[in-house]
Each structure stands twice: as structure tokens, then as C-alpha cells.
Amino acid sequence: MSRLASALLVVLFLAGAQIGLADEQKPAAGGFSESVEMQATVTAIDMKTRMVTLKDMDGKETTIYVDKHARNLSQVKVGDVVKIAYQQAVAWRVKKSTKPGPTETQTAEVRAKPGEKPGGAVGQRITFTATIEAIDLANGTVTLKGPEGNSRTIKARNPANLKKVKVGDLVDITYTEAVAIKVEPAPK
Numbered sequence: 001m002s003r004l005a006s007a008l009l010v011v012l013f014l015a016g017a018q019i020g021l022a023d024e025q026k027p028a029a030g031g032f033s034e035s036v037e038m039q040a041t042v043t044a045i046d047m048k049t050r051m052v053t054l055k056d057m058d059g060k061e062t063t064i065y066v067d068k069h070a071r072n073l074s075q076v077k078v079g080d081v082v083k084i085a086y087q088q089a090v091a092w093r094v095k096k097s098t099k100p101g102p103t104e105t106q107t108a109e110v111r112a113k114p115g116e117k118p119g120g121a122v123g124q125r126i127t128f129t130a131t132i133e134a135i136d137l138a139n140g141t142v143t144l145k146g147p148e149g150n151s152r153t154i155k156a157r158n159p160a161n162l163k164k165v166k167v168g169d170l171v172d173i174t175y176t177e178a179v180a181i182k183v184e185p186a187p188k
Helices: 002-014 159-164
Strands: 029-046 051-056 061-065 081-095 104-111 119-136 141-145 151-155 170-184
Touching: 029 061, 119 151
Parallel strands: none
Antiparallel strands: 029 051, 029 081, 051 061, 081 170, 104 119, 119 141, 119 170, 141 151
């Protein structure tokens, strides 16, 4: 969990997370989400090594290894279209100092039945509590300490909100990500 919690705090940093309070009485809440969809055409398959070469819409080719957990690779043919959808979301809520909640992880997955074109989806939601460890008003940053003791400094979108929180306040963070892959027959 340590690497994952650390990565999640970095995601908040990269997204320019806003930490602060809406007003003096209410804890801040916020979040962001991002979706990416792409598709590529299968240009080569090596069944022995399970290496598949894909060409994206810009003509760039990439060769990937398809793990044995992916069912039905033998159903994929050159010319088939691989569609990928990825979504991630981060939500947070600042609350006054109380006891941090436990870290929770939920995972779900589905995959194609034997004999079908390969496809499937996997998703994960992680909820944890971080503690405000430091506030730097001059630089508009806040340092959060995760449940495993790892710390990350994050730039606030609205640094004025940092005046409404204090060291020791807790931030509940929920990170969700999901990816779905579908293989469709080559267009006729």
C-alpha cells in the first residue's frame, strides 16, 4: 500500500488539487476525473511469445506482451480493432481533526468467456485518510502524510483556502480507476 498511497498523493499533485475550506464552518470537498479513449489496429501477432503489435490512429506501432490471464488471444486476428477506455477519478474532503479511518481497497474485474473475442474490464477504488502535516502559505502548498507515513507536498489551486485549514486536519481521499478493453473484428 505504501507505493500506491504515495502514487495517489502524486496524482493529486499533478492534478493541482485544491485543498481548503469553502467557508469557516464547512469542510472542503472536491475532485477531478479524467477519461481517455483510444483504439488501435492489430498489425502482427506472435502466439508463441504472446506479443501483439498495435498501430494507433497516428500510425505509430507499439508491441505489447499479452499476459496469459487474458483469455482467447487465439481469437484475435491481424486487422482487428482494439478499443481501450481508461478513467480515473480523485475525490477529497477536508475534515477537522478526528481519528483517521481505515484504508479500504475494492477491486472488480470481468473478462471475456472462453471462445469470445478478448475483452474485459478491471477497476479499483482506494479510500484512505491523509493528515495535513505542513502548510506553506508563501508558496501555496500543503504537505500531506499518508497512512503508511509517506509525505507529499501539493500545490493548492486556490492558496487562499490554505488559511482555512490547520496542521492536523484530516483529508479523506478516494481514488478510483478503471480500464476496459474490447477487441472487435476487422472492419469489412
